[in-house]
Amino acid sequence: MRLSRYFLPTLKDNPAEAQIASHRLMLRAGLIRQEAAGIYAWLPLGLRVLERIARIVREELDRAGAIELLMPTLQLADLWRESGRYDAYGPEMLRIRDRHERELLYGPTNEEMVTEIVRAGVSSWRELPRNLYQVQWKFRDEQRPRFGVMRGREFLMKDGYSFDLDEAGARRSYQRMFVAYLRTFARLGVKAIPMRAETGPIGGDLSHEFIVLADTGESDVYCDRAVLDLAVPGVEVDYDGDLEALIRAWTSPYAATSDVHDAARYEAEVPEARRLHTRGIEVGQIFYFGTKYSQPMRAQVTMPDGSARLLHGGSYGIGVSRLVGAIIEACHDDAGIAWPDAVAPYAVGLLDLRPGDAATGAACAGLYARLQRAGVGVLFDDTAARAGEKFARMDLIGLPWQLSVGPRGLAQGTVELKRRASDARIELDVDAAIARIAGIPSNGDIP
Amino acid sequence: MRLSRYFLPTLKDNPAEAQIASHRLMLRAGLIRQEAAGIYAWLPLGLRVLERIARIVREELDRAGAIELLMPTLQLADLWRESGRYDAYGPEMLRIRDRHERELLYGPTNEEMVTEIVRAGVSSWRELPRNLYQVQWKFRDEQRPRFGVMRGREFLMKDGYSFDLDEAGARRSYQRMFVAYLRTFARLGVKAIPMRAETGPIGGDLSHEFIVLADTGESDVYCDRAVLDLAVPGVEVDYDGDLEALIRAWTSPYAATSDVHDAARYEAEVPEARRLHTRGIEVGQIFYFGTKYSQPMRAQVTMPDGSARLLHGGSYGIGVSRLVGAIIEACHDDAGIAWPDAVAPYAVGLLDLRPGDAATGAACAGLYARLQRAGVGVLFDDTAARAGEKFARMDLIGLPWQLSVGPRGLAQGTVELKRRASDARIELDVDAAIARIAGIPSNGDIP
Numbered sequence: 001m002r003l004s005r006y007f008l009p010t011l012k013d014n015p016a017e018a019q020i021a022s023h024r025l026m027l028r029a030g031l032i033r034q035e036a037a038g039i040y041a042w043l044p045l046g047l048r049v050l051e052r053i054a055r056i057v058r059e060e061l062d063r064a065g066a067i068e069l070l071m072p073t074l075q076l077a078d079l080w081r082e083s084g085r086y087d088a089y090g091p092e093m094l095r096i097r098d099r100h101e102r103e104l105l106y107g108p109t110n111e112e113m114v115t116e117i118v119r120a121g122v123s124s125w126r127e128l129p130r131n132l133y134q135v136q137w138k139f140r141d142e143q144r145p146r147f148g149v150m151r152g153r154e155f156l157m158k159d160g161y162s163f164d165l166d167e168a169g170a171r172r173s174y175q176r177m178f179v180a181y182l183r184t185f186a187r188l189g190v191k192a193i194p195m196r197a198e199t200g201p202i203g204g205d206l207s208h209e210f211i212v213l214a215d216t217g218e219s220d221v222y223c224d225r226a227v228l229d230l231a232v233p234g235v236e237v238d239y240d241g242d243l244e245a246l247i248r249a250w251t252s253p254y255a256a257t258s259d260v261h262d263a264a265r266y267e268a269e270v271p272e273a274r275r276l277h278t279r280g281i282e283v284g285q286i287f288y289f290g291t292k293y294s295q296p297m298r299a300q301v302t303m304p305d306g307s308a309r310l311l312h313g314g315s316y317g318i319g320v321s322r323l324v325g326a327i328i329e330a331c332h333d334d335a336g337i338a339w340p341d342a343v344a345p346y347a348v349g350l351l352d353l354r355p356g357d358a359a360t361g362a363a364c365a366g367l368y369a370r371l372q373r374a375g376v377g378v379l380f381d382d383t384a385a386r387a388g389e390k391f392a393r394m395d396l397i398g399l400p401w402q403l404s405v406g407p408r409g410l411a412q413g414t415v416e417l418k419r420r421a422s423d424a425r426i427e428l429d430v431d432a433a434i435a436r437i438a439g440i441p442s443n444g445d446i447p
Numbered sequence: 448m449r450l451s452r453y454f455l456p457t458l459k460d461n462p463a464e465a466q467i468a469s470h471r472l473m474l475r476a477g478l479i480r481q482e483a484a485g486i487y488a489w490l491p492l493g494l495r496v497l498e499r500i501a502r503i504v505r506e507e508l509d510r511a512g513a514i515e516l517l518m519p520t521l522q523l524a525d526l527w528r529e530s531g532r533y534d535a536y537g538p539e540m541l542r543i544r545d546r547h548e549r550e551l552l553y554g555p556t557n558e559e560m561v562t563e564i565v566r567a568g569v570s571s572w573r574e575l576p577r578n579l580y581q582v583q584w585k586f587r588d589e590q591r592p593r594f595g596v597m598r599g600r601e602f603l604m605k606d607g608y609s610f611d612l613d614e615a616g617a618r619r620s621y622q623r624m625f626v627a628y629l630r631t632f633a634r635l636g637v638k639a640i641p642m643r644a645e646t647g648p649i650g651g652d653l654s655h656e657f658i659v660l661a662d663t664g665e666s667d668v669y670c671d672r673a674v675l676d677l678a679v680p681g682v683e684v685d686y687d688g689d690l691e692a693l694i695r696a697w698t699s700p701y702a703a704t705s706d707v708h709d710a711a712r713y714e715a716e717v718p719e720a721r722r723l724h725t726r727g728i729e730v731g732q733i734f735y736f737g738t739k740y741s742q743p744m745r746a747q748v749t750m751p752d753g754s755a756r757l758l759h760g761g762s763y764g765i766g767v768s769r770l771v772g773a774i775i776e777a778c779h780d781d782a783g784i785a786w787p788d789a790v791a792p793y794a795v796g797l798l799d800l801r802p803g804d805a806a807t808g809a810a811c812a813g814l815y816a817r818l819q820r821a822g823v824g825v826l827f828d829d830t831a832a833r834a835g836e837k838f839a840r841m842d843l844i845g846l847p848w849q850l851s852v853g854p855r856g857l858a859q860g861t862v863e864l865k866r867r868a869s870d871a872r873i874e875l876d877v878d879a880a881i882a883r884i885a886g887i888p889s890n891g892d893i894p
Contacts (some may be wrong), residue, residue, distance in 0.1 A: 007514050007577055009568030033564055035519055035526075036551065041564055042517040044579075050517070067454050070489040070497070072482055072601045073520060073584055074553075079482075091546045096553075098600075099538045099588045104483065106521075106543075117480055117488055121456030130454055132491075137520055137584070141546045153545075154519045 001346070002368075003381045007044050009033075010393055020216045022328035023148030025337050029397045031324070038145025038153030045397060046324065048345035050156065053323050054135050056187050056342060057158050064180040064239045066131040066160055071113050073137055077103035079112045082297050089201065092140045106139035111293050111315055114161045118311065119299035122163070125309065128301060129169055131176070133160030135320060150281065150325040151218070160316040165301070167290060170312035174206065174288045175243040177316045179233055181210050181284050182250070186232040188323065189340025190330055192283055193227055194250055198259040204289025204314070209257055211280035214329045219282050222266055223255035225274040281326040284318040331421070337398030338421040346377040348437050349399040353387040353406035360405050367403065367415070367430060374438040395420065401437050448793070449815075450828045454491050456480075457840055467663045469775035470595030472784050476844045478771070485592025485600030492844060493771065495792035497603065500770050501582050503634050503789060504605050511627040511686045513578040513607055518560050520584055524550035526559045529744050536648065539587045553586035558649065558740050558762055561608045565758065566746035569610070572756065575748060576616055578623070580607030582767060597728065597772040598665070607763040612748070614737060617759035621653065621735045622690040624763045626680055628657050628731050629697070633679040635770065636787025637777050639730055640674055641697055645706040649762060651736025656704055657765075658727035661776045666729050669713055670702035672721040728773045731765040778868070784845030785868040793824040795884050796846040800834045800853035807852050810862070814850065814877060821885040842867065848884050 011028045018024040026032045031046030042050055058068065074096065080086035086093075086105075094106040107113070114132055122128065135158045145153050162173035178194065185192035190212050197209040211219055230250055237246075254270050256262065266275070294300065294311040303309050319326075331338045341347065348371065352364040364380065371378045379399060381390050387406070394402050402418040409415055414427045417436060428436070458475045465471040473479045478493030489497055505515065521543065527533035533540075533552075541553040554560070561579055569575065582605045592600050609620035625641065632639035637659050644656040658666055677697055684693075701717050703709065713722070741747065741758040750756050766773075778785045788794065795818065799811040811827065818825045826846060828837050834853070841849050849865040856862055861874045864883060875883070 005512065005514075005577075007516070007568065007579060030568070033567065035560060035563075036521070036523045036549075039519045039521055041519060041560065043564070043568075044514050044516050047515060047517045065452065067452075067491050068494060069454070069491050070494045072486045072488060074483070074486055074586070074601055076483045094543065094545060096541065096543050098541060099590070102483075113482060113488065116482075117490070118454075120480065121454065121477070121490075130452075132454060139521070143546070154521055 001379050003379060004383050006379070008397070009043065010396060018148065020147050020150070020329070021332055022150065022216075022325035025328055025332055025396070026148055026325065029337060032149065038142055038151070040149060040152060040154070045345045049324050049339070049343055050321060052343045052345070053188060054156070054158070054320050057135065057184055057318055057320060060180045060184040060187065061133055061158070061160065064131075064176045066133045066180075068134060069117075069132055070134050070136060071107070071110050071117075073106055073139070074104045075107045075110075075113055077105055079116060080105065083112050083115075083293055084296060085112070085201070092142065094139045094141045107136075108138055108140045109315070109317070110134070110159055111161065111313075112297070115293045115297050115299050115311075115313070118163050119297060123301055125165055125301050125303050128311070129162060129164045129173055131160060131162040131173060133158060133316070147216075147218075148325055149321045152321065155319065156321040158318040158320055162314045162316070163311045165303075165309055165312065167312055170288055170290065170314055172243070174286060174314050175247050176239050177286050177314070178208065178247055178250070179237060179239070179243055181286065181316075181318070182232050183235075183237070184318065185210060185212075185283065187342055188327065189342050190283070190323075190327055191228065193221075193223060193255055193280070195221055195223065195255040195257050196260050197257045197285060199287055199289070204287045204292060206288040208286050209282045210284035211257070211282055212326045212330060213278055213280045214326070215279055216329055217279040217281040219280045220258035221256070221278060221280045222258070222261050223276050224253035224270045225276050227253040227255050281322070281329060282319070283323050283326050284316075286314065286316045288314040332398070335392070336396035339398045339400055341400050344377075344398070344400050346379040346399050348376060348378050348401040348403055349394040349397070350378050350380040351387070351390045351394065351402060351404040352380075352382055353390070353404055355382065355384045357407055359410055360407055363405050363410055363415070363430070367405065367434070370434055371437065374434060376438055403433055403437070448826050450826060451830050453826070455844070456490065457843060465595065467594050467597070467776070468779055469597065469663075469772035472775055472779055472843070473595055473772065476784060479596065485589055485598070487596060487599060487601070492792045496771050496786070496790055497768060499790045499792070500635060501603070501605070501767050504582065504631055504765055504767060507627045507631040507634065508580055508605070508607065511578075511623045513580045513627075515581060516564075516579055517581050517583060518554070518557050518564075520553055520586070521551045522554045522557075522560055524552055526563060527552065530559050530562075530740055531743060532559070532648070539589065541586045541588045554583075555585055555587045556649065556762070556764070557581070557606055558608065558760075559744070562740045562744050562746050562758075562760070565610050566744060570748060572612055572748050572750050575758070576609060576611045576620055578607060578609040578620060580605060580763070594663075594665075595772055596768045599768065602766065603768040605765040605767055609761045609763070610758045612750075612756055612759065614759055617735055617737065617761055619690070621733060621761050622694050623686050624733050624761070625655065625694055625697070626684060626686070626690055628733065628763075628765070629679050630682075630684070631765065632657060632659075632730065634789055635774065636789050637730070637770075637774055638675065640668075640670060640702055640727070642668055642670065642702040642704050643707050644704045644732060646734055646736070649734045649736060651734045651739060651761070653735040655733050656729045657731035658704070658729050659773045659777060660725055660727045661773070662726055663776055664726040664728040666727045667705035668703070668725060668727045669705070669708050670723050671700035671717045672723050674700040674702050728769070728776065729766070730770050730773050731763075733761065733763045735761040779845070782839070783843035786845045786847055788847050791824075791845070791847050793826040793846050795823060795825050795848040795850055796841040796844070797825050797827040798834070798837045798841060798849060798851040799827075799829055800837070800851055802829065802831045804854055806857055807854055810852050810857055810877070814852065814862070814881070817881055818884065821881060823885055850880055850884070
């Protein structure tokens with residue numbers, strides 16, 4: 001993409017309303033624009049990050065056997081009356097009346113609707129287990145939206161739901177998602193720790209939150225530092241196999257949110273040097289809730305002996321839009337964002353340092369074409385801006401590589417390649433630069 | 448995907464509420480499920496079609512220089528008061544109050560919001576032209592939702608917006624979208640005719656609807672049959688070049704919706720044998736509206752001489768979810784859907800005709816793995832259902848190819864390959880079958 005034809009409205013000054021780095025940087029780098037309290041438009045560069053995150057989420061869920069569908073944003077209030085949650089949900093639910101005075105709501109989560117879909121579509125034990133997920137916009141009418149996309153009102157969430165014949169099956173489904181989440185977050189370039197957590201309005205008796213440690217996080221957490229060094233399961237993990245040992249390794253070290261924190265156990269189990277009491281950002285949560293929804297909604301299948309069996313369920317969320325903020329909290333410096341390769345909107349920023357110069361212009365055009373042919377995402381700053389302004393903008397938007405073409409280097413046949421995160425710079429010839437950038441592992445592997 | 452692990456709730460009987468083929472078939476083939484009047488969940492197979500359509504729409508818009516962003520579904524009422532449309536829009540606008548009694552609405556279209564975004568992000572004539580689009584859910588509170596996704600309330604739309612310095616530039620932007628739409632619909636496998644149309648609530652003085660001819664369509668149209676034979680521009684079309692001649696060729700033959708039909712001109716210009724008065728489905732509409740939004744909203748840039756210039760705009764819609772229905776109206780028979788290759792949810796259905804048989808099972812497993820490795824989307828019916836039931840289900844869901852593996856053919860080293868649309872069948876060996884299926888042009892080319 002040529003910047004001269006792109007839409008990248010960066011801001012020079014720090015927006016006064018932004019209290020944390022990710023909010024500030026998302027506004028300044030032209031990723032989002034606020035359209036109402038807690039409601040954002042995703043500008044082109046931000047949308048690319050959101051889509052890259054969503055793609056990795058989908059790949060890992062598909063690998064684990066989950067199936068994607070898409071439910072509407074609006075739901076009938078009557079559906080939530082079936083489960084009893086309509087009156088219980090409180091003011092965070094955005095309630096709507098249509099022109100015929102029918103009661104609708106903007107879905108904050110979808111346990112009821114997916115249970116209705118499965119109730120209608122599945123009748124025999126043979127058709128289970130199933131795990132259905134969607135990536136869809138949700139709305140929670142927060143009393144005080146803040147921190148940009150971290151606590152917005154309209155937000156993009158991956159929500160998944162498993163349906164099994166019994167508790168043992170449902171716990172295996174829960175384990176599959178546990179493992180898929182470990183892989184997903186690792187591929188996204190963040191360290192998310194699974195922690196025992198409250199079940200809240202979803203209900204049930206088993207839940208883990210996946211939390212990225214960050215001083216600006218809203219979660220108060222306690223854990224054993226041993227959990228920070230555990231190895232994430234590789235791509236060879238067998239979701240049809242026994243995941244017990246893997247889950248045990250990840251759930252044995254103490255890790256809990258303050259809501260369920262057990263100080264006595266923490267102090268007994270965790271040596272003082274390994275105790276970590278800090279803050280974090282919740283980027284995912286998984287729940288086992290048994291028949292909480294299937295019972296009131298009569299979602300059941302016929303067993304081999306002709307009897308009816310209520311479905312055992314769990315649900316699994318990932319905050320896709322929140323992850324953009326969480327990743328920035330973990331990956332930035334004073335100059336701006338430093339995207340992990342896996343979610344970067346473009347892999348490389350190409351800078352023409354002497355716009356109008358025939359030699360640098362031709363060299364840049366050649367590099368731009370070759371990188372694109374190699375399948376590398378390039379944002380080419382072909383504008384008339386001064387070199388200093390171009391460098392600052394590239395540092396702000398945080399593409400992993402910067403490739404600068406100036407007249408002096410070009411006279412010696414070289415360009416400068418800079419790694420944004422480390423600030424490491426190297427002068428090299430054009431072929432070597434392309435080989436270096438195109439060699440980035442693009443997907444599947446955990447960096 | 449193995450059907451034994453998929454979620455494909457097909458229906459045996461025709462749903463009573465469905466009056467047209469596409470609605471009936473979408474419900475029966477397990478593509479959608481109604482969750483409220485005019486509000487549908489997209490089941491896994493339907494979502495795949497929706498995504499394939501959206502991908503082609505995006506590819507052709509990107510090719511034409513448009514840039515994707517994503518605006519929120521909810522908007523502030525005050526934004527629509529700036530343009531004067533809030534009070535004018537009528538009961539189709541879903542109006543909402545949040546917990547703080549602020550007035551919101553579920554966006555039915557986005558001229559105001561995108562104008563606000565460009566007003567904030569663009570200040571100089573150097574930053575124009577720009578064309579921004581999104582693929583996002585919209586809501587129109589139809590008095591009487593009907594025909595399934597053809598006239599739903601929550602629907603997926605691609606809406607794009609161009610911004611230029613003057614009318615001449617805006618008309619070139621309009622022409623680019625005109626050409627991109629011709630290519631998009633042709634790639635989707637439907638013949639969509641551009642017709643002069645009313646501008647309606649979007650406003651402006653120039654508009655074309657893109658209409659797929661179909662007896663069940665809601666649009667009443669008049670055209671010269673000559674327009675049916677025009678060649679769609681190829682992938683080599685130069686969007687930076689002069690598109691006048693191309694546009695003239697497509698707009699010279701008479702083609703108009705009944706709203707703007709000029710009977711005298713029609714009869715004078717179109718020989719009787721070429722007159723076509725029929726019905727059609729509107730799948731896209733484009734508008735030029737000049738400064739209708741930029742003027743009240745003060746969206747302007749600074750010109751080289753320091754003066755302020757209002758932006759000249761146009762907007763461009765494609766009904767992505769409606770297209771699923773429109774394509775089915777054009778591509779079905781008594782047995783079910785017959786998807787065009789470009790939008791088919793899977794390219795091939797693989798049928799094990801003797802489930803439980805070791806030889807057919809092994810042959811199918813081998814074919815399944817080889818097709819997947821070749822990058823071909825396969826839905827493998829590995830269930831215990833009888834052959835007749837499997838054939839009927841595959842005909843209903845309409846994958847372009849069916850590959851059947853039975854014990855008799857297998858004894859002679861052959862499988863049966865059937866082309867769904869033509870019902871042409873051929874017995875061939877496994878290697879030949881794979882080569883035949885994998886040879887389908889997958890994208891970019893217009894079939």
